[in-house]
Amino acid sequence: MTEPADATPGGVYSSKGKAYTRDTRYLTTRIMRSVAPGEDAVLVEPGRFRLIAARACPWANRAIIDRRLLGLEDALSIGFPGPTHDADSWTFDLDPGGVDPVLGIHKLKDAYLRRDPDYPRGITVPAIVDTTTGAVVTNDFAQITLDMSTQWVEYHRPGAPDLYPLAQREEMDQVMRYIYTEINNGVYRAGFAGTQEAYNAAYDRLFTALDWAEERLSGRRFLMGGAITEADVRLFTTLVRFDAVYHGHFKTNRTKLTEMPALWAYARDLFQTPGFGDTVDFEQIKQHYYIVHRDLNPLQIVPQGPDLSGWLSEHGRDALGGAPFGAGTPPEPVRPEERAPHSILTC
Structure with a gap:
């Protein structure tokens, strides 16, 4: 995770003289096996989505682990931002030219702005991006991993564990x-x-x-x-x-x-x-x-x-x-x- 302008790095609001509060307002569109009319969700489609997950971040590390355990490598590609960033955005410093090879962007912020040109909150990881539009679908880190277990079932590897029995x-x-x-x-x-x-x-x-x-x-x-x-x-x-x-x-x-x-x-x-x-x-x-x-x-x-x-x-x-x-x-x-x-x- 990272932060809005009035927060410290890590998505944590903090200022002298105050206890901290985490901003928990996320993009909550889900990626699901089936979608009911009017539901804020898109259908699971192998190869369409890209998980952006910095190894440094504990919230993103969850998604990296679940993807490995469930064997979703072929269904859900992954991009790794570098471990450091400025107040503006996570960046793809580890990739050649500092550009994600699939999304073609240097700053993850660009994918958030594709979703909402006036996006007002922190540029957080993990985020799942729709490669057909270049826009972030969701950054709801807790739901992302649960959906990996329950909504991507058809693409789990043989022998994948049941992480959410x-x-x-x-x-x-x-x-x-x-x-x-x-x-x-x-x-x-x-x-x-x-x-x-x-x-x-x-x-x-x-x-x-x-x-x-x-x-x-x-x-x-x-x-x-x-x-x-x-x-x-x-x-x-x-x-x-x-x-x-x-x-x-x-x-x-x-x-x-x-x-x-x-x-x-x-x-x-x-x-x-x-x-x-x-x-x-x-x-x-x-x-x-x-x-x-x-x-x-x-x-x-x-x-x-x-x-x-x-x-x-x-x-x-x-x-x-x-x-x-x-x-x-x-x-x-x-x-x-x-x-x-x-x-x-x-x-």
């Missing part, structure tokens, strides 16, 4: 809402607090939630039981950034992830599972937060640490049973053109 949805929705408000958003609430009081409250609220997750994961391999679901994808993208960025940059420093035994083992279990760690680029993550957030880091110095070798260490979570993909199978190796440039994985 019908029998668990009621509990899952509650778990995911809690993870979003208290953990995913909680780190930002602390990092962009405008007063000491707001920071203290955000800090306490975040670690209350992390303690809940630590307890929940002490007796089960994944959040919903023995197999990976969308809930795990959503928690993972915050955990994988915790020690590298949030612990220091956002002052969420009661404990490191490496000091929370169940969460650290759980995060390593996911990281070493195909589809998770192979989407992560720690270098881009650090560059984004430490360079773009000039209000928090005015000199834009990017720390060299932390040591990342622990992510590849034995996690021991197999002892809890279950199978990451349930009755399914792991995805194929990452395609060469989609590999994270600074991945710490060798496969």
Whole structure:
């Protein structure tokens, strides 16, 4: 995500003397298997849409992971903006000439303006763009990944996991809402607090939630039981950034992830599972937060640490049973053109 003009980078409104509020007004057009008359939706069509998802962004990282796990590479192309951007837009700095090879644009903002020439809000990722018009269809990050599971079913790979199992949805929705408000958003609430009081409250609220997750994961391999679901994808993208960025940059420093035994083992279990760690680029993550957030880091110095070798260490979570993909199978190796440039994985 990025920001409107009156917000700090990351889509988070913040000013001195105020607690933070996230702008949650998104383009909510859906891409669906079938569309009823008058519904704000377009039909799924393989090859027509392009997912724009920066590796640096935790919200976009969710969509990158789901696309990998479900095997949607042939149905939904992907473009990767660079990790840094100005106040105007995410940009395609990693592509030759700084231009997305499919959309033919340098700034993602151009696709938003194709949708609405007077678009007033932040230029956020992930976004799905209609390649036939060049316009953004949706940037509703939470719905994008749920629709990947439920609306793109005909294009899932054989053996794709069920990331949003019908029998668990009621509990899952509650778990995911809690993870979003208290953990995913909680780190930002602390990092962009405008007063000491707001920071203290955000800090306490975040670690209350992390303690809940630590307890929940002490007796089960994944959040919903023995197999990976969308809930795990959503928690993972915050955990994988915790020690590298949030612990220091956002002052969420009661404990490191490496000091929370169940969460650290759980995060390593996911990281070493195909589809998770192979989407992560720690270098881009650090560059984004430490360079773009000039209000928090005015000199834009990017720390060299932390040591990342622990992510590849034995996690021991197999002892809890279950199978990451349930009755399914792991995805194929990452395609060469989609590999994270600074991945710490060798496969």
